[in-house]
Amino acid sequence: MKAVFDTKPTSIYDDLQTEHYQFPRRYLNIVQRCENDWVVLRRPRADGGNLSYFAVAKVARIEQDPINPSMFYARYADYLQFDDPVPWRVEGRYAEEELRNIPQTQVGVYLRGRSVRRLSDEDFAALVASGLHRALSNTQSSGLLEGPLENITKALTSGLPEERDRKVKLVLTSRVVREANFRDLVCNAYEGRCAITGLYLADHAGNLEVQGAHIWAVADGGPDMIQNGIALTATVHWLFDRHLISLSDNYELLIADGKIPLAFRKFFGDPSKRIALPKREADRPHPGYIAKHRALFLAKNRE
Incomplete structure (x- = not known):
């Protein structure tokens, strides 16, 4: 029920x-x-x-x-x-x-x-349908829901009860929808800018280059929630996922010694300064998730 x-x-x-x-x-x-x-x-x-x-x-x-x-x-x-x-x-x-x-x-x-x-x-x-309207609109090409989605509410609520329930469950458990929802929430909170480099890049259609990065990886049990996310440009996202960079409890940047070329490190600015954060405090990374990421960063850089 x-x-x-x-x-x-x-x-x-x-x-x-x-x-x-x-x-x-x-x-x-x-x-x-x-x-x-x-x-x-x-x-x-x-x-x-x-x-x-x-x-x-x-x-x-x-x-x-x-x-x-x-x-x-x-x-x-x-x-x-x-x-x-x-x-x-x-x-x-x-x-x-x-x-x-x-x-x-x-x-x-x-x-x-x-x-x-x-x-x-x-x-x-x-x-x-109403709560995930943007995520569903952004994943129409995935073929998750059969047929045109001019009216997402109708697409998700129509049909026999068994068919409707199947579609709703499919939406709620789909990684495609969850990733689209997560990216949308995180990138909007950071106003389309990379939290570490400050870069804002968009194409002619207004599509943002910045990505939503999970702090505590989903594969390890991390949730799809905004406090477990940070907006990062693609290369910085790659570095973050591989624990070549991390964050302190004060949101300062931590960088693996000797692993990142100096020519690229200049994009980070002053690592002793706090990274850019969402205006709403409730949208900022949770200290517990940062601690999990930092623990892996420290472990990998002791090897």
Whole structure:
């Protein structure tokens, strides 16, 4: 069963946006029905939230809190942030069927005590189509979804339930879509510039040369999230992936001794200065992911 999980950065619960959702016993029955299925994460109005849906994740398993037996954790897999937050209401129409079926004046009252609630498969597919619209538009040539995609929402939500669910699952697990989504989020956060060289390159059509580099590699367990990304020009991306360069905790550049020609190192500028970072602090590389990359950098350069 699909569901909506309401969560916010200053939640009183032990929520870790990309990894788990903590909830009290009263939600256990509904969350158990979501196990091995997908949920949409929504930020409520509290704490300055904009009542929008911002990501999807798969509920991989449910565990009881070892410290507080009245609390439980929904552990995530395949977390995927939307290209842009999806409004919970567009032109007076709510994204959730349960909210559409009650008087609009009663919606606020209805949501009290319902931070976890059922979401229909049809509404889930529509939210995925809206939330991943840019990524899906950028991957049309891959043939992931059969037929023309003039209307991505229609392409993803039409057909028999079994066919619709197959297409949605295909989109959410596709590396092609995830890479397109990741690159779009990261490159937009860095405004199309390489974080290390400062270069901004685009062709006549406006396509950016800069790439979205994973800090903690996906092959090693790294997530497709903006805090695990950094925008790098192609050659610098190559150096970063091979741990010839890395970052300090203060976002200063670390360079392997004797491995990079001086003629190229001039593009790095002063390595003791902090690299260029996204304006929004929430979009900046997570220290934990940087630490994982740096550990490999140090290990490889001791060999």
